[in-house]
Amino acid sequence: MDLGKKIVMNGDVLQGFLQAIQPTSLAATAIGCFLGIVFGMIPGMTISSGIIILLPLTFVLDPSISISLLLGLYVGGMLGGSFSAILLNIPGTPSAAATALDGYPLSVQGEPGRALGVAVLASFVGGLFSFLCLFLIAPRLADLALSFRAPDLFSLVFLGLTVICSFAAKSWIKGLLSAVIGLAIVTIGQDPIMGTARFTFGDANLLSGVNFLTALIGLFAIPQLIQSLGEGQIINNTTQPASMSFKKLLPASIDIKRMRLPVSIGGIVGSLLGMLPGAGGPIAAFMSYDYTRKTTDDSQKFGKGAIEGIAAPEAANNAVTGGALVPMMTLGIPGDPVTAILIGALLIHGLAPGPLLFIERADFAYGVIFSFFWANIFNLIIALAALRLLVKLVATPRSILMPTIAILCVVGSYALRNSLFDVYVMFFFGLLGLAMKWLDIPVVPLLLALVLGRQLEENLRIALTGSQGDISVFFTSPFSAFFLGIAVISIIWSIKNTRKVRSKNITT
Amino acid sequence: MQLLVVKTLRSSKHLIFLSLFLFGSAGFSQYPDRAIEFVIPFDAGGGADIEGRLLADQMSNVLGVPVVPVNKPGAGGAVAYTYLMNSAPDGYVVIWNSTSILTITNLGYVPFTYDALDHVGRVEFQPLVLAVSANSPWNNLESFAADCTSGNQVLKLANSGTGSGTHLGALSITSAIGCETLHLPIGTRRRNASVLSGEADGMIAPLTGVINLAKANRLRVLATLSAERNSVIPEVPTATELGISSLFDLFRGLSVPKGTPKEAIDRLAEAMIGAAKSEGFMRFSEEAGFTVEPMEPADFEMLLAAEDNKIKMILENTEFIMPNNN
Incomplete structure (x- = not known):
């Protein structure tokens, strides 16, 4: 493509670089990162809602400053979502759900600083890796990502679902039961192809189904609140005497060594999945988590505060940001809600992201790419500076922290769609979470089914509509066949692994 | 430039206030005296959202009270239109409608028709x-x-x-x-x-x-x-x-709950038209590719009736299978 030739060091690249290092742009990036971390941490405040709050500001600001601000918020929000996942076990964003699996246990074991440090560093490396993808090979990758069709996406999502096996090791029946409950819940609302109402009982609120984040808040936070009621000061059985390390901000060298592989997996998986419109952060985070567990010798420590289990999803969800910018910048196709808003914010200033932008305003296009680079740098600096404060948050007396979390759950589930109905849905999922805890059914398979179920059905049915019912499309498309092959390997691997370690439990 | 626009808008705001003071009907002359909720029936970030936010921003300049965009996404607009149906018709809630108000009603996603709401006017079409x-x-x-x-x-x-x-x-x-x-x-x-x-x-x-x-x-x-x-x-x-006769434009405009006072609707229509023709909104329309052509309440009602008929015809002629039979 023509664009490929343009990616060489030329005047536009330099111009873009200079635009991104203007003091005002840098300041805007830094403010954006800070706000992003704050927004990301508050349950119910998604990155999209944070960006929307700032959007009116960008009506009056210079476009290069606006985009710096918004990109800072995007990158900061991804990390902020993980902070609340690690500290409070409430993922601030869907992409941070996988981080809670090991981040929260490590935090409860008295090492919140270590968990946060690993998350910050992994995010930074993941973000930088996706910046390189964006800067060096964006146009070619964009075309590759575009050639994904419905059958390929179905198989990819199916592959994502096989991650469930890893969380069902204790009991296959209970794990699969949890997944099936999740898939059943996904069928609530209009079906993705015909729009037929399913299980809505005539209520318009249910037409759009169950919001993933609403369910997430209920499933994670409510059982934990109830449990802490019963146990007074203790929040989790595994709580040990707190010995928080305030001093060490960056991970120790032994941790860095353990992070190498997971961060590489996360960076690659995140960047690639970020480029596919609609695939998104949660799949990338869970898949990286799963692959890391499978390639690590000591997979038993996962779910109990493994450094690797934090590093992989964190690198992945921040790499998704750079990946999502690839189709947005090169084709004007948004991969997630945030990039859709970014496109709108640029349009207001007469700048339409897409192939033309690289031809007509290449300096600006590169300015955006470099702003993304600086957003990652500032994210690291601001997050490290904020760590001391954040770690203290965990030391807040339970009598203050728990009611605060309860309020955040209610406000958060309301704020997502400005709907009181969603608050009831959140409480329903809280009860479901309690019941599952009581029956010792793992929650993660349900969670995965909720994230992936709708895409699974949608892509399956579009693929079959397109092929007029011919199932062979899933095997004749090379991408699809490849993903299905890996899915089979993934399942076999999990079964073998489970037989080996059946005696030990994997808590989720 | 930006300052100039703001200034012009401010002065026009005063002018409108003045004219309202002089000619406004008794009892409703204070309208609006508080923030107006501007419901966007789609997710944050789409075309509908950005356009709506820009319009709301310009409308608050004209009306002199905040016009606050609130996203109520879900089911192609069904959630938001239902919300509006159940809102008080006091002029303090408007919805940024679109062709969806005709499609979801005709497909039976909601148990009412488009005329269950009152309509303020069209802003744009494409x-x-x-x-x-x-x-x-x-x-x-x-x-x-x-x-x-x-x-x-x-x-x-x-x-x-x-x-x-x-x-x-x-x-x-x-x-x-x-x-x-x-x-x-x-x-x-x-x-x-x-x-x-x-x-x-x-x-x-x-x-x-x-x-x-x-x-x-x-x-x-x-x-x-x-x-x-x-x-x-x-x-x-x-x-x-x-020689292929197929006509289908998409429109966007404003609607309010049924029974909203006429004074409020007229005031909103006036603000809507002023906002639509503002420099900021016009510049965005050129870049995005839609055509700003505001319509007053009466004209918009006629357009809606005609489009509603057309959609019914398409559904009948193509023997479209209704997803919902309620």
Whole structure:
């Protein structure tokens, strides 16, 4: 493509670089990162809602400053979502759900600083890796990502679902039961192809189904609140005497060594999945988590505060940001809600992201790419500076922290769609979470089914509509066949692994 | 420049206040005296959202009270329209409507019709277009129509969702051509991608959704479904002028709960028209590719009635299977 030739060091690249290092742009990036971390941490405040709050500001600001601000918020929000996942076990964003699996246990074991440090560093490396993808090979990758069709996406999502096996090791029946409950819940609302109402009982609120984040808040936070009621000061059985390390901000060298592989997996998986419109952060985070567990010798420590289990999803969800910018910048196709808003914010200033932008305003296009680079740098600096404060948050007396979390759950589930109905849905999922805890059914398979179920059905049915019912499309498309092959390997691997370690439990 | 605009708007605001003071009817002359809720029936970030936010921003300049955008997404607008149905008709809640108010009511997603709300006016419209990949063999609508009717292959047309305006537009043009296609409800996020990859042979899409890829020569716009050629793409013919009579424009405007006082509706219409013609909104429209052409309440009612009929006709003629039978 023509664009490929343009990616060489030329005047536009330099111009873009200079635009991104203007003091005002840098300041805007830094403010954006800070706000992003704050927004990301508050349950119910998604990155999209944070960006929307700032959007009116960008009506009056210079476009290069606006985009710096918004990109800072995007990158900061991804990390902020993980902070609340690690500290409070409430993922601030869907992409941070996988981080809670090991981040929260490590935090409860008295090492919140270590968990946060690993998350910050992994995010930074993941973000930088996706910046390189964006800067060096964006146009070619964009075309590759575009050639994904419905059958390929179905198989990819199916592959994502096989991650469930890893969380069902204790009991296959209970794990699969949890997944099936999740898939059943996904069928609530209009079906993705015909729009037929399913299980809505005539209520318009249910037409759009169950919001993933609403369910997430209920499933994670409510059982934990109830449990802490019963146990007074203790929040989790595994709580040990707190010995928080305030001093060490960056991970120790032994941790860095353990992070190498997971961060590489996360960076690659995140960047690639970020480029596919609609695939998104949660799949990338869970898949990286799963692959890391499978390639690590000591997979038993996962779910109990493994450094690797934090590093992989964190690198992945921040790499998704750079990946999502690839189709947005090169084709004007948004991969997630945030990039859709970014496109709108640029349009207001007469700048339409897409192939033309690289031809007509290449300096600006590169300015955006470099702003993304600086957003990652500032994210690291601001997050490290904020760590001391954040770690203290965990030391807040339970009598203050728990009611605060309860309020955040209610406000958060309301704020997502400005709907009181969603608050009831959140409480329903809280009860479901309690019941599952009581029956010792793992929650993660349900969670995965909720994230992936709708895409699974949608892509399956579009693929079959397109092929007029011919199932062979899933095997004749090379991408699809490849993903299905890996899915089979993934399942076999999990079964073998489970037989080996059946005696030990994997808590989720 | 920015300052100047603000200043002009401020002074016009005072002027309007003054005129309201002089001519306003007693009892409602204080309207509006508090913030107005501006419901956007779609997710944050889409075209509807950005346009709506910009309009709300400009409307608050005219009205002198905050006009606060609130997203109530879900079920193609059904959630938001239902919310409005149940809101107090006091002039402090408006909805940024679209063609969806006619589609979801006709498809039975909600148990009421479009006239269960009162309507303030239209702000803008944009044509639906038939677009194909620039690598496709079709250079004009005639060749596409010929391949579609030949029966050698079943062409696939992508749309934004079953029963959406783009789907109805696709049904309208294919029945006008007289051919059968597969309709793939791929959704807004992947619709353009599916045409570029060849997964779909073409698509019916709003002009704003394809304009930039068309300018970059990645997509080819074969025809618009408008009555007249569009000033954004004057070189593209209308389907009608090629002898294929298929008309389908998408509109956006404002509605309020049934029973909202006429004074409030008129005041809102006035503010809406002022905001639509503001420099900020006009500049955005040029870039995005929609046409700002405000309509007063009475004209908009007529347009809605006509469009509602047209949609009913399309659904009947194509024997569209109603997803909901309630």
